[in-house]
Amino acid sequence: MPTFEIDGKKITVGQGVTVLEAARSQGIEIPHFCYHESFKSGGLCRMCLVEIEKMPKLQTSCTTVATEGMVVKTTTDRVKQARSAILEFILTNHPLDCPDCDQAGECVLQEYSHKYGPDKSAFREPKELREHIQLSEHIAYDPERCIMCERCVRYYRDVVGTEELAVMQRGAHSEITTFPGRQLDYGYIGNIADICPVGALTTKDFRFKERVYNLRTTETICPLCEAGCTIYVDAKKYTVYRVRSRNKNLTSLHEHPNRNVTALYPKVFIDAILRSSFICDDGRFGYKKAIENGAIPGPINRYEPENRTWNNVISLVAQKIKQAGSKVGGIVSPFATNEEAYAFLYLLKYISGTNTIGVIDFPGAKEFNGATKLQLRKGSQSPNLKGIEQIAGALGIKITPVEEVVASKPELLYVLGPTLNRMDAYTEKIGGIKFIVLQDFKASAFANNVHVVMPGFNFAQKDGTYTNKDGKVQRIRKAVDAKGDARNDLDILTDIIYNISGKKLGSFDNILGLMVKEIPFFNGADAAILTTGINFRKAAGRLW
Amino acid sequence: MEQILLKNVEGAKLADINNYTAVGGYESAKKAITSMTIAQIIDEVKKSGLRGRGGAGFPAGMKWDFVPKDFKGPRYLCCNADEGEPGTFKDREILEKNPHLLIEGMIIASYAIGAELSFIYIRGEFVKAANTLESALDQARKQGFLGERIFGTDKKIDIVVHRGAGAYICGEETALIESIEGERGNPRVRPPFPAVVGVFSKPTVVNNVETLAAVPSIIKNSGQWYAAIGVPPKNTGSKLYAVSGHVNKPGVYELPMGTTLKDLIYNYAGGIKGNKKLKGVIPGGSSTPVLLPEEIGVSMDFDSLAKAGSMLGSAAVIVMDEDVCTVEESLRLSEFYAHESCGQCTPCREGTVWMTKILDRIEQGKGEQGDIELLERVSANIMGNTLCPLGDAAAMMMLGFLKKFKDEFALHIKSGRCPIHKK
Structure with a gap:
């Protein structure tokens, strides 16, 4: 455990920790482009040069391992001069097309130029302009903006393992490219846009759509499979513009919204967070599936068409549930949050006395390419299947296939969505069921054939928790507002329960509190998961 | 001074192993392999004061000594024959005319660092030299100087020629290593240095052609003998000077280390062409700072040139007359x-x-x-x-x-x- 000095501060670090990493753990910023914690450092960009006593030349802090007694200085004139020089060099052939660049506002080069760069460039020669290249249908590469940090190349070498990108040409003509005639395989492409520190790699999904500084970033969980990857949703008012891995901000952990993260968690956990912070392309580009428009503008009541206010609908449903007694059939979507599932199962178990529930089946989440080292997809495309199983188990409710619930011809069938068209197959089979209630955010063939539709929220519109396949309970957060007269699914459920029984379950955090108390699986899901982005369970190591 | 590296090269056809052995060739290798310990060899090279001829002038014996002694597994010797520094054409002289001298030096160096396989990384444009080397290696294998059980001992040493593809940067030792591994020839970050993590992540010594070619004479005559040539104690031995530009007799001259630049230009290279005035001289390959006519009294060795604000580099002397811009x-x-x-x-x-x-x-x-x-x-x-x-x-x-x-x-x-x- 070497002890060394950095900017006058004595610190002790682990064996083999680099100067850059050590500085970062102390909140000392050393600017860098090519360094990234997920792959081997190359010492390429030279931005992280620092002065080390007894070494004549400045050293790249990303490749220099801290050793006993080392004295490092990061703020001397020499260091400042070198940083300014590197930025001046990078900008010589950079097009400076910030007004038209998607990265503007979250560009590391922009930030560093502002902070460490020279106030004007002495470069007067004509710039060499280059055309953008499509590396795949999803990713465009602008070589003129590229600073050759090779993060993307190393990502494909060290993380994905397929080595699909390489540097071609030499010197100032260098550019990143794929094998001639080939494009990047779909699967884990999008991450290179996140790790690119400049605007050289951009996704088609987001290219020229919106300025990043007009977007609000929300930390949430990808709902497209059971892995439950952590994501950022960037949105404005009603619209989600982009889904990103949480990787980018983690490149500077001390800049993470939860600033004391490094102090809170041991390095192994941070490493795990970083490793797990890449996401797959289905999650990145496929989020539209889970939030698609075609929203239902307000409650639909085909049973008593004149009564269409929320109050009418809720008391109708409450009355019908009371009448049906234990002959209520329940079907729940694995897109429902833990809290919604709990409220729904509470309704079935304690109010109706039903002991079974159908869970809508979503197909398995297949890996894209067996050759990749990075394999993130897990289980089915059901983000909260595990959570529902745990809650049902704790309440003594048996999970049965949806067919059985439908075939049992209950007096009343209550479907808690989002169904995402997976119930359409049962449209023919539900004839004969006297009263069918659906909570869903999106119109579907099934929705056209039920008695009452109560429009709910999609995953980006609500708060709650999901439990992933590994049993980590993670927080999803409201990123956008809902249009029209839709309501939060949890509020709909608790209103119905209140209407029938006078019992108030409360908001999602009250319910989470209830689950923590009552269900052993949720023990330890304390305030941490409600306040921090990185959810971490002290006791069992199960909660993230 | 008697020539060491280019002795007998004109006319004697030393590329033929019979001619080479006829003048005492491979005796040093035999002596080293059969009668000397590794420590003795390294000690002899250290005593000779031999410094790397590629440009940096690092003591060769010390470089060999850096290879971890307790390392288990292969280690490698690389001969840097990627002679690419503009103005430099000294190694080609050895490669084409005296390849066995290099091979003999490499056998001794391989033994000294414990390498069983060595590489000659040769500049891609040196087609003739590469062919000469290949046939010289074949001859040496047939004679039992290379391959399994060399010189009748249980030792195994072989050498492979690896041709470059035209990049100057591959003359930089870590880029050279990457290139040998089949990667794009990009320099690596140091540390770790090649002596610890080199070719295929194994301890590796990279030496210039001229450095390795000097080794047989040191083993034959002793380090002390070599150290007496040139400007002892730190700039010893003979040196190949490649003189080009506006001189009457451009070419490679083997002279004692420390010959003055003036002597080299006006005496050996026959002075400036057309009796024009001298404008400037680059003393050690294109990277070394240029010298003015009034500075050519400098002794052409590592330390004197450093003192004069330039470098010996590869000792490629580029002479520019008054008409040069x-x-x-x-x-x-x-x-x-x-x-x-x-x-x-x-x-x-x-x-x-x-x-x-x-x-x-x-x-x-x-x-x-x-x-x-x-x-x-x-x-x-x-x-x-x-x-x-x-x-x-x-x-x-x-x-x-x-x-x-x-x-x-x-x-x-x-x-x-x-x-x-x-x-």
């Missing part, structure tokens, strides 16, 4: 570095191109006030901040020309044309 000359060299920069690290990739663009403007008569200061600043910003020495080389060259010929640069800018070519 130093702006054009530095432009040409700058273009070379910009072209050969691998592009990995920022200052070299961008800085060499920037430098070239400014020089091009000045030479075309479009120089502006402040361009000289700008060139100095760009060079200074490259210097010391790059991943490998290529950037430093470009900056050193540039700063050298600016220091010695500032007036000529200023005249270009002031008169708006090249005053020498009278465009």
